[in-house]
């Protein structure tokens with residue numbers, strides 16, 4: 001077995017571009033997912049009538065179908081259904097945001113519900129209003145508890161972005177596939193791709209650790 | 219003669235509470251005058267906690283009326299919050315806010331409920347922490363304090379909004395015996411200063427030493443309501459005598 005380093009060297013610029021695309025999609029995906037998930041998680045935790053059922057349906061649909069199917073649906077089926085055509089990049093980011101959003105909904109809901117009811121009682125007994133109790137007590141405590149599971153979800157989302165190669169988005173995995181076809185050197189290309197993913201997930205994990213350490217989980 | 223409009227700080231009549239179909243409190247008529255110290259006892263499940271929670275409207279009443287410091291629940295301009303502001307509550311499990319230091323716990327009420335400036339709230343907090351003997355611990359988080367210290371901070375926190383009545387739900391039950399004394403001492407000092415207090419407890423010696431009234435509850439009703447010395451010396455019913463035998 002010979003490992004030709006020059007193949008990796010030549011492929012490097014394209015792989016860096018792919019990694020950049022992966023990072024962009026991931027950032028948009030987890031950013032959007034955080035917004036969706038926080039909102040939906042609070043709706044579920046506080047059982048806002050009617051819309052909590054819509055949220056339940058959304059979470060069930062996302063959790064109950066493979067993310068590949070979701071990507072295919074958004075990219076290929078949606079244009080037929082409602083006449084909107086998305087670029088591959090937009091479809092991928094939207095898909096990842098919707099997907100992460102459903103899981104983050106559960107993370108947020110779980111964190112809010114895990115906060116001892118006695119603390120809410122103590123706040124109300126002081127004479128705080130319910131929104132004040134959420135803002136000063138339940139919110140800050142629940143927020144801390146979301147951080148470890150969020151870190152996990154961010155890494156899953158980053159890796160999930162690889163399957164957007166099925167809709168032809170030029171992210172890292174898709175570049176890997178193309179480069180393999182061009183060079184015929186699967187060993188070098190996929191090793192390099194794996195290393196790129198490792199570097200990105202490891203960095204993300206370290207960032208989350210840092211935040212975790214800064215804020216004691218109570 | 220200048221009589222206050224309401225001689226009672228707490229007055230409830232025909233107060234009832236049910237969870238679903240289960241009645242937990244029935245026909246509670248209770249009046250507590252300013253400065254009175256009332257100890258409530260009764261077997262587990264008799265509704266003692268629920269009664270305290272109804273008195274500061276952490277639980278909505280099912281029936282009956284409640285008046286605290288002249289404010290009638292449900293009347294125009296009287297929200298549950300208005301009543302809660304006048305009643306401080308101390309819980310069995312302390313329920314200190316774990317992300318805040320002792321001082322921040324005590325400051326929260328004055329800041330958010332009484333609208334005090336940070337500086338003023340801090341002074342209020344430090345005065346109360348000093349009073350419960352914990353000024354040196356002001357910067358510590360609850361988990362760095364012993365149970366007895368946590369409960370004293372919780373008392374300071376409840377006092378910080380200047381309530382007219384203090385409600386205690388088994389404040390020493392979660393504490394090791396050697397830590398109970400420090401909490402009971404703080405409560406006894408409060409009683410001596412004339413604070414109106416309703417205390418659910420199994421500490422009969424505290425009841426004897428500090429209470430003006432002893433209430434015995436059973437099956438969601440007030441069965442006896444009298445002077446503690448008299449009730450201890452001469453138990454008014456077989457049921458109460460039996461109960462005393464269990465707790466003493």
Ligand SMILES: Nc1ncnc2c1ncn2[C@@H]1O[C@H](COP(=O)(O)OP(=O)(O)OP(=O)(O)O)[C@@H](O)[C@H]1O
Nearest residue numbers: 237238240242260261262263264265266267268269
């Ligand atoms: N949120 C609730 N939902 C349903 N039932 C409840 C609820 N809270 C209390 N109960 C019931 O009401 C009854 C009275 O409970 P409560 O806690 O007031 O009793 P207690 O006298 O404080 O007992 P203990 O000495 O064990 O603290 C119990 O039978 C309890 O199961």
Ligand SMILES: [Mg+2]
Nearest residue numbers: 266267268387
């Ligand atoms: Mg109880």
